[in-house]
Amino acid sequence: MNGIHDVGGMDGFGAVVVEPNEPVFHHAWEGRVFALASLALGRGLATADAFRHAIERLPPTAYLGSSYYARWLAAVERLVVEGGVATPAEVRAGRAATTAPVALPGGAIAALRHVDRPPRFAVGERVRARNVHPVGHTRLPRYARGRRGTIALVHPAWVFPDTNAHGLGENPEHVYAVCFTARELWGDEADGHATVHVDLFESYLEHG
Amino acid sequence: MADHAHDDDTPEALRTEALETLLREKGVVDAATIDAVIRVYEEDVGPLNGAKVVARAWIDPAYRARLLADGTRAIAELGFAGPQGEHMVVVENTPTVHNVVVCTLCSCYPWPVLGLPPSWYKDPAYRSRVVRAPRALLAEMGLALDETVDIRVWDSSAEVRYLVLPERPTGTEHLGEGELAALVTRDTMIGVAKVKASS
Numbered sequence: 508m509n510g511i512h513d514v515g516g517m518d519g520f521g522a523v524v525v526e527p528n529e530p531v532f533h534h535a536w537e538g539r540v541f542a543l544a545s546l547a548l549g550r551g552l553a554t555a556d557a558f559r560h561a562i563e564r565l566p567p568t569a570y571l572g573s574s575y576y577a578r579w580l581a582a583v584e585r586l587v588v589e590g591g592v593a594t595p596a597e598v599r600a601g602r603a604a605t606t607a608p609v610a611l612p613g614g615a616i617a618a619l620r621h622v623d624r625p626p627r628f629a630v631g632e633r634v635r636a637r638n639v640h641p642v643g644h645t646r647l648p649r650y651a652r653g654r655r656g657t658i659a660l661v662h663p664a665w666v667f668p669d670t671n672a673h674g675l676g677e678n679p680e681h682v683y684a685v686c687f688t689a690r691e692l693w694g695d696e697a698d699g700h701a702t703v704h705v706d707l708f709e710s711y712l713e714h715g
Numbered sequence: 716m717a718d719h720a721h722d723d724d725t726p727e728a729l730r731t732e733a734l735e736t737l738l739r740e741k742g743v744v745d746a747a748t749i750d751a752v753i754r755v756y757e758e759d760v761g762p763l764n765g766a767k768v769v770a771r772a773w774i775d776p777a778y779r780a781r782l783l784a785d786g787t788r789a790i791a792e793l794g795f796a797g798p799q800g801e802h803m804v805v806v807e808n809t810p811t812v813h814n815v816v817v818c819t820l821c822s823c824y825p826w827p828v829l830g831l832p833p834s835w836y837k838d839p840a841y842r843s844r845v846v847r848a849p850r851a852l853l854a855e856m857g858l859a860l861d862e863t864v865d866i867r868v869w870d871s872s873a874e875v876r877y878l879v880l881p882e883r884p885t886g887t888e889h890l891g892e893g894e895l896a897a898l899v900t901r902d903t904m905i906g907v908a909k910v911k912a913s914s
Binding site: 512522524531543609618619646648660689701703706707 | 741
């Protein structure tokens with residue numbers, strides 16, 4: 508989706524603020540949200556792709572107005588309801604209405620897969636990222652769409668986020684680090700000695 | 716720890732407590748495991764792991780070659796593996812090539828070697844600009860690179876996790892592996908800083 512999370516190339520967010528000696532978690536609840544999300548996903552509440560998509564589906568104002576772990580909290584609350592683990596009323600109350608434990612499918616978060624077919628593209632090959640705008644989850648950033656680049660690395664295969672996030676199957680594909688020049692992405696004014704390598708799934712790419 | 720949030724009544728703390736209570740009653744999580752996960756990321760997993768990898772690569776050319784050829788396997792030699800480290804790729808900085816890592820879409824980061832990412836790495840300010848104007852952004856963050864240095868930005872938009880192997884500073888020839896590791900900071904392994912000869 509063309510969501511607020513896809514910020515590559517945007518202006519207006521101001522300076523990068525580095526906090527010296529930053530703690531891992533700023534508040535106790537942040538650590539508990541991190542652990543809750545990790546453990547619930549490990550139990551099969553949702554795939555990592557569905558979890559990311561839940562964050563992306565926050566309204567843009569909520570996304571930008573929330574701290575990082577507040578986004579995680581909102582995403583888990585949403586997935587608990589969408590996954591049928593609890594009702595909205597139970598989430599609001601923080602109490603289970605029934606004592607029956609829920610059954611979750613279990614499973615691992617790991618998404619690396621073996622595929623028999625060889626990679627479609629080779630190192631050094633020229634490719635073009637497709638100019639597509641799927642309304643669901645995708646890991647093809649907007650700034651790379653329609654742009655031409657060169658295959659820099661051929662990675663292994665992973666489950667395909669665009670379908671896996673929606674329960675439409677794993678459909679694993681090879682992934683490639685595609686090297687785009689800054690000028691291809693941002694125009695002739697851009698840095699002539701800079702490149703951006705974007706990790707793209709095979710079906711995001713065409714020969715070009 | 717049922718009373719963990721009683722000193723914090725912000726909406727997020729209260730919602731977290733409600734969600735945790737609900738998921739415990741549903742049998743999805745238990746408090747002891749939650750405590751254990753937090754402890755791992757607060758105490759065990761962090762950039763000290765990555766610093767050990769870097770120091771080993773600096774003193775052992777064969778290890779460096781293995782690290783650049785198969786990051787995941789070479790990192791596992793030192794005992795580091797786990798979530799967000801299924802497939803790690805190490806990219807090497809040189810006097811003419813500077814690598815820097817980002818995740819423009821969320822916050823992907825190599826947890827087994829760097830721990831959980833700092834806030835600035837997750838903020839839109841960094842994610843939006845490092846792909847667009849990396850040289851200017853790095854300069855603002857204190858790293859001035861000559862305009863002839865090739866900057867390679869790595870957007871971890873899939874499941875590969877990148878670690879930067881920074882340059883070993885001159886004047887460190889006499890230092891041992893442990894002393895070298897102590898010089899290597901988190902930011903040098905993301906690629907927004909260079910390692911300095913004295914920490």
